[in-house]
Amino acid sequence: MKRFKIVLVLLMVSLLLSCDTDQDDISISEAEAKELSLITQNGEWKISKFTINEIENTANYSDYVFVFEEGNNLTAFGSIDEVSGTWRVSNDSGDEFDPYDDVDFHIFFSSQGKLGELANNYDVIAATNSEIRLIMEQNGNGDTASLTFSKN
DSSP states (O other): OOHHHOOOOHHHHHHHOOOOOOOOOHHHHHHHHHHHHHTTOOOTTEEEEEEOOOOEOOOGTTTTTEEEGGEEEEEEEOSOEEEEEEEEEOOOOOSSSSOSSEEEEEEEOOOSSSTTGGOOOEEEEEESEEEEEEOOOTTTOOOOEEEEEEEO
């Protein structure tokens, strides 16, 4: 019985010591999400790469310019149409399909056309003032995608 209590105390102490309570990674991700929001709102963007399920689809979007506005409004200006949507950068804590605590880029178009194909939650891979690289490892439908926006 005494041995059991000692083992229990050691187990509890080791659990307490292994917990990361400073949340540095979450604070950094929140700062990155805010910075990415500012970068995204600065200028016009074009899709320089889009693959879905490893099939190249970039050419389908070559005539669109994307403007990410304050207030999470997104407008895609095409040669024959203008489509409104929404966007958001967030720090998530994971879910069923995206278990990682990371920075996500959400795009939504209500259109069922080709712009609707872009509507997803993406993980941010890299971002600079001239390029934003996103990836969707697998959504609820089993689809994967890679999306890159470049400054127009």
